[in-house]
Amino acid sequence: xxxxxxxxxxxxxxxxxxxxxxxxxxxxxxxxxxxxxxxxxxxxxxxxxxxxxxxxxxxxxxxxxxxxxxxxxxxxxxxxxxxxxxxxxxxxxxxxxxxxxxxxxxxxxxxxxxxxxxxxxxxxxxxxxxxxxxxxxxxxxxxxxxxxxxxxxxxxxxxxxxxxxxxxxxxxxxxxxxxxxxxxxxxxxxxxxxxxxxxxxxxxxxxxxxxxxxxxxxxxxxxxxxxxxxxxxxxxxxxxxxxxxxxxxxxxxxxxxxxxxxxxxxxxxxxxxxxxxxxxxxxxxxxxxxxxxxxxxxxxxxxxxxxxxxxxxxxxxxxxxxxxxxxxxxxxxxxxxxxxxxxxxxxxxxxxxxxxxxxxxxxxxxxxxxxxxxxxxxxxxxxxxxxxxxxxxxxxxxxxxxxxxxxxxxxxxxxxxxxxxxxxxxxxxxxxxxxxxxxxxxxxxxxxxxxxxxxx
Numbered sequence: 215x216x217x218x219x220x221x222x223x224x225x226x227x228x229x230x231x232x233x234x235x236x237x238x239x240x241x242x243x244x245x246x247x248x249x250x251x252x253x254x255x256x257x258x259x260x261x262x263x264x265x266x267x268x269x270x271x272x273x274x275x276x277x278x279x280x281x282x283x284x285x286x287x288x289x290x291x292x293x294x295x296x297x298x299x300x301x302x303x304x305x306x307x308x309x310x311x312x313x314x315x316x317x318x319x320x321x322x323x324x325x326x327x328x329x330x331x332x333x334x335x336x337x338x339x340x341x342x343x344x345x346x347x348x349x350x351x352x353x354x355x356x357x358x359x360x361x362x363x364x365x366x367x368x369x370x371x372x373x374x375x376x377x378x379x380x381x382x383x384x385x386x387x388x389x390x391x392x393x394x395x396x397x398x399x400x401x402x403x404x405x406x407x408x409x410x411x412x413x414x415x416x417x418x419x420x421x422x423x424x425x426x427x428x429x430x431x432x433x434x435x436x437x438x439x440x441x442x443x444x445x446x447x448x449x450x451x452x453x454x455x456x457x458x459x460x461x462x463x464x465x466x467x468x469x470x471x472x473x474x475x476x477x478x479x480x481x482x483x484x485x486x487x488x489x490x491x492x493x494x495x496x497x498x499x500x501x502x503x504x505x506x507x508x509x510x511x512x513x514x515x516x517x518x519x520x521x522x523x524x525x526x527x528x529x530x531x532x533x534x535x536x537x538x539x540x541x542x543x544x545x546x547x548x549x550x551x552x553x554x555x556x557x558x559x560x561x562x563x564x565x566x567x568x569x570x571x572x573x574x575x576x577x578x579x580x581x582x583x584x585x586x587x588x589x590x591x592x593x594x595x596x597x598x599x600x601x602x603x604x605x606x607x608x609x610x611x612x613x614x615x616x617x618x619x620x621x622x623x624x625x626x627x628x629x630x631x632x633x634x635x636x637x638x639x640x641x642x643x644x645x646x647x648x649x650x651x652x653x654x655x656x657x658x659x660x661x662x663x664x665x666x667x668x669x670x
Contacts, residue, residue, distance in 0.1 A: 216515050217639060219244070219507070224637040233645050237635025238384050238411055243437035244637075251438075252497045253491070260476040260661050263491050264412045264463060269376070273491040275377075276498075281481075283498045284444055287505075288428070290420035296452055298445040298481040299489055304331040306429030306445035309484055310376075310406055313336035313455035318343035323366055324640055325358050325404070326351045326591035327383045327446030331429075332408050333590065335378060344373070349597040355544045356386050356475040363394055367401050374454065377403045381412035384630070385592035386543025387520075387553035389416075391422040396403040410434055414635055415516045415552055417509050426451035433542045436500035436636070439493040445484070450481045452668070461486045507636065512633075516552040516634045523632070524554060530647075532561040533656045542629060552634040555587070555596065556625060558654045565626045566654060569664045584630035593628050614666045 219228070227234055234242065243463035261269030263277060274494035283296040288295075300306045311334065316322065324332065326348060334345055349366045352359050358379075367377065377398045381391045389412070395405045407425035409418055414435045420428070424577035428446040433439065447455075460468065460475045464483050468475035504512070528545055530538035540557050544550040558566035570583040575582050586593035632646065 215507070215511065215535060216636070220637050220639055227637065231579050233578075234637070235580060235582045235634065235642065235646060237414060237638070238434070238633035239583055240433050240440075240630065241414055241435055241437035241635055242637050244503060247436065247438055247496065247499050247503060247654075251493075251496050254495060255494050260492060262488055264488065266492050267411045276459070276495045277489060277491055280498045282496050283501050284446070287501050288418055288446060289403065289422075292447060293568045294448060295420060295446050296449055296480045298447060298452075298484045299494060300429075300443040300445055300485075301441055302433075302443035303329075303408065303429040303431040303636065304443075306427075306443055307331040307335060307406070308431075308657070309445055310427050310455070311338040313457050313484075314323060314338065314376055314404075315374045315454060315456055315469050316344040316376075317373050319371060320344040320594050321347060321369065321373070321375040323347040323349065323375070323377045325349045325363075325379040325512070326595060327356065327358065327385065327388065327390070328378065328380060328574055328589065328591060329384055329408060329410065330588040332378050332380070332406070332588065335376070335406075339376075345371070348591075351592065355388065355537075356383075356542060356592060357544075357549075358390060360391065360394075367398050367403060371402075372632070375403045376406060376521040378406040378408065380408040380410075381418065382409075382416070382551040382553070383543070383589065383592055384411040385551065385555050385587050385589040385596070386439055387411075387555070387633075388543050389549055389550040389551055391448045395423050395425045399424075404454075411553060415513050417513070420446070424448065432497050432500060436503055438500065439490070439496045442490055442493055442497060444497075447480065449480070452484075455484075457483060463487050463489075504636075513637050516636075516638060518635050519638055519643050520550075520552045521547040522553065522632075522640070523647070526643075527554070527556060528649045530651065530655075536561050538650070538654060542592075552638075553631065554633070555592075555629045555631045557629045558650070560658045561656055562658065566659060567661050567664060568626055568628055569667070570659055573664075574653055575649070578653075579647060580649060582646075583631040584628065589629055590645065596629060597626065 215329055223246050234459045259269045260273045261267055263270055263274045285292050309357045316339045322336055322344055347366050349358050349362050379390055398405050404426040406427040409428050410431050413430050426448045431443045463478055463485055466476045466478050527541055538559055540559055542555040572584040
């Protein structure tokens with residue numbers, strides 16, 4: 215079934231002879247989604263939802279239908295969860311960070327494996343005097359130990375506490391235990407579960423596991439629309455959030471002369487300005503597309519392809535018998551998703567510069583990702599960096615990322631990331647492996663002519 219869809223609904227890949235391996239960066243849009251969008255936009259007139267006109271009511275009805283579809287996708291009880299539309303998962307994290315009632319008696323706990331959009335919440339917590347905690351990664355698989363999480367959660371704190379971690383690492387593909395949610399909540403924590411990398415190929419059942427906040431970017435799930443995300447929030451948790459401002463669309467009423475305002479209840483209080491009402495219905499189109507294919511089918515497909523690719527990367531050898539690749543995170547398929555981070559190795563065991571891989575893969579028509587993938591903690595663990603190498607570096611004069619890497623003694627700016635998704639085929643992963651062998655087997659490439667790293 216998926217091979218047939220690839221040949222029909224994603225035919226542009228083969229038409230361009232394009233090997234797409236960056237599904238953690240973005241999913242791909244199908245022709246069926248675009249046809250549905252065009253048919254809808256041609257069928258009627260849609261206006262700004264903040265009105266009672268016919269065009270406004272029509273838009274409002276579609277937007278509310280999308281909320282219901284999102285709840286059903288995650289099997290979330292509408293009496294328990296509210297759907298807040300944002301620009302992306304990053305916007306959802308920002309909403310939580312700016313509105314969570316951090317204070318001197320409060321606490322924020324993060325795992326070392328987190329996307330920058332989650333790590334950035336610490337600045338809201340720090341600026342309000344909350345204590346900060348970090349649970350490190352351990353072992354060759356770069357996982358977080360259960361006992362370390364439980365020890366970090368078991369602390370006395372009189373104020374509001376937030377624990378944030380990813381269901382799946384966007385760096386290593388590690389899938390962290392969903393059981394941490396209930397364990398943290400029993401100890402009085404609110405939990406933010408980053409589902410951005412998990413949702414595209416896995417079922418997240420919010421009737422079983424019930425985090426307080428779940429950020430999602432829809433383009434990562436089914437490619438389109440971009441600029442539309444969601445924060446799913448438990449109703450009892452969202453009532454504790456305190457918005458630091460108000461805007462158009464968020465208020466029940468406001469007075470300029472009287473100097474007062476009253477926010478709408480959620481979700482309205484958190485949806486600034488006018489929603490992207492022309493594209494929000496495309497979320498429902500994408501969800502129906504996933505439902506038609508079946509998440510179990512997608513999950514099984516990418517799991518099999520991931521296992522094959524991991525095995526082949528582990529088997530690649532130079533002529534002298536030395537390994538050609540160093541995988542970061544789990545080498546097996548258990549407890550991981552379809553995201554693989556690694557570096558190519560020279561016959562002498564040195565890392566091949568990821569900038570060279572980026573350049574040469576692009577020339578071969580292969581889309582992958584290189585760098586640190588907006589996950590500094592996992593990247594630091596992968597490169598075996600410690601706190602002593604990192605603390606205080608911003609006090610030094612540095613203009614490029616290369617200066618930063620040199621100061622900490624790192625030889626690479628991260629790694630290579632290959633990730634699989636709905637439209638991936640065996641031909642894609644086989645093509646990548648064959649290209650890897652042709653390009654890097656028995657080769658010692660130099661760094662001459664590579665551009666400077668300007669940022670991560």
